[in-house]
Amino acid sequence: MTTDTQQQQQQQELTITRYEVCDIRFPTSKHLDGSDAMNKDPDYSAAYVIFYTNDTRLEGHGMTFTCGRGTEVCCSAIEALAGKFVGRTLSSLTVDMRQTHQICTGDSQLRWIGPEKGAIHLATAAVINAIWDLWAKHEKKPLWKLIVDMTPEQFVQCIDFKYITDALTPQEALDMLKANHPTKAQREQEMRNNGYPAYTTSAGWLGYSDDKVRRLCREAKEQGFTYFKQKVGGDKASDIRRAALIREEIGSDGVLMMDANQIWDVQEAIDWMQDLLPFNPLFIEEPTSPDDVLGHAAIRKALYPKTKVATGEHIQNRIIFKQLFQAQAIDYCQIDSCRVAGVNEILAILLMAKKFNIPVVPHAGGVGLCEYVQHLSLVDYICVSATIEDRVLEYVDHLHEHFLDPVVIKNGCYVAPLAPGYSITMKRQSIDDYSFPKGRVHNE
């Protein structure tokens, strides 16, 4: 029973009063931005959720990234989850973020349509990230700073260790965080001064002409980038020609990364890469199915150390990441901010990567992903990895204009964001204009 006093107290506390779900689609396929061997014509989209509160100045925003069709499925999944948070005070959620995460992942009926994968897990990311955004805004801190200011105990308390204790125990996590705790302030200052190093994918899309690739490489170099990514796997002759061209533009000092977007079977990946090794790629990204832990291990074994293996943007959850680490299947861990269940699960993956000594090189691009992941790389460096050696953060120069607090790149680095929240709040005009199917843009 709730007494009158408790009711009054609750009225004063920040409380989620309602939510809104938006299906937002940008018609990017018109210009072949984002075209690769698997994703021929993505319309970068967001299944977007807003939690409104009893304080009209405070809203929690979150989204999961999608590619056009199917966004409505993720929106339906968000609807299934978001209602669980209406009526909850923020403090009742933030007091135990592990439990808050489990509100989404632990629904005994909803888990059937996952568990912890696919549309329901993408939706979980949107919802969980919106709670984190609300929390950070309420604390008047950027998301990364909210987490950096946690004690190691508070950090560990955010993580659901279910199914990963054979790779990482809560005590091991705590010990790693404690070891870095005393030097956090120093790394935070360094990040505030210099930012986090970035690389660009903007030049390497399959759908661009050779001339456009050349021009974009030059522009990127001028902006201070030293890592470049090429999409491969469409046509081998074209891959070779394009690799030579990019290598020519970026010189032998430039770092070339290749990305096959899951186009190959295991042996096919090994064979195809033989012809691209002369161009000295740092890694081949997504050589095969993201579900194939043993396949990645086989590919890595065949190619290492001539090139290395990276994956992550389609890795469905911490359990697959755990196995990729255990099987020595990857050299680079490319976390995605909203493929797994948002901040909480990301923290688990950062810690496992640290334990297995695998650098975290986040996936970004699409819409909103750059805004999200800059926070995660800062948390990784300041709290977990304590090194930026062999680490860069993906950057793609698309669609940032729709955010209230867009990413800022300076000298090839992400500038540490300072506005409160998770940087994912979209402008209302953009939400309205690009809402599908009724927004202005879709009816022109």
Next chain:
Amino acid sequence: MTTDTQQQQQQQELTITRYEVCDIRFPTSKHLDGSDAMNKDPDYSAAYVIFYTNDTRLEGHGMTFTCGRGTEVCCSAIEALAGKFVGRTLSSLTVDMRQTHQICTGDSQLRWIGPEKGAIHLATAAVINAIWDLWAKHEKKPLWKLIVDMTPEQFVQCIDFKYITDALTPQEALDMLKANHPTKAQREQEMRNNGYPAYTTSAGWLGYSDDKVRRLCREAKEQGFTYFKQKVGGDKASDIRRAALIREEIGSDGVLMMDANQIWDVQEAIDWMQDLLPFNPLFIEEPTSPDDVLGHAAIRKALYPKTKVATGEHIQNRIIFKQLFQAQAIDYCQIDSCRVAGVNEILAILLMAKKFNIPVVPHAGGVGLCEYVQHLSLVDYICVSATIEDRVLEYVDHLHEHFLDPVVIKNGCYVAPLAPGYSITMKRQSIDDYSFPKGRVHNE
């Protein structure tokens, strides 16, 4: 350009004209039917699709099984897929079932919300199975017979080998099928005479009282069942007491199987099972996360041969099954008829299981799963495995009354179904009564 003659021809051909998607929920949680360590209160449900044609007597029905909440998400995913088939002639789909399967799995935008997993893959199963149902009805054959009558070449042509060629090539598949081809008729006759052996899960639910379990064991024995399944993982003392009780009822000859429904971490599974080994379980089913190939391998290594490891009902696709086989992680392959993408992907898994010499023991229960899988076990025996040694088909006595052509159990065996189609057509009255949220049952 379509000429008048072509148009007339098409009008005479069987053509899909429209579809209907139904969210059907049975309030089974009221009686704790289906309660286990992870699924505490399932409302057995179906995301259901009907393809209507230009012949009012011919409809294709398909469904994917769900647990209540979340069914609407799968329905949304079915809506995203089913439209692709409207206007298509049946013959244009059946001429290349691999390509028909890829209509669903190969959508370059939709695959982002999978790929090939979670809600979109469950929806793919409903849609693909509905096409198979329509085809079988059109051919006036039960689904199993439609496949059994295929040549090995036609069988292989149904399968998408993407991402599994490192485990099974089309040629290997063809060779295995050809080896069994000459003796198919003999096995078909045997199945028509005797049916396929079944086991029952009806007795072992966690939520039932000891007395109810005892009574159900006795009834099952009287019906000819010799395999029994116990749900474990809730409370260890209770598991031990219940195991002793069931063992007492079924005798030392009866086969006891245990099912943890993913409740444990890897080491926890190994430790917990130590105390249940004295009751001589044939296998432990779903000891941990279905995503954890290496975890299953570790559990199997620790427990084999005192007990064995089974899993499958939550295995998302052929790629995870491939790895379970490659890693020697399981002893029994429990395919689910609508977790993976329906008939086509099942055929791939049956063939891989054969190659790795792992018996297929399908998952059933819920609603509609028994109706579906009886066809798959017949195909497995007649075309692929050519043995029923160590194989039984799960049977749960729930909700069969809603189907036009429900399963028939005789002497502990599934009787081979003879009605045309995939046995999944639900009575219209049931569809209407249980439709959520507007059906009669949900408004009483």
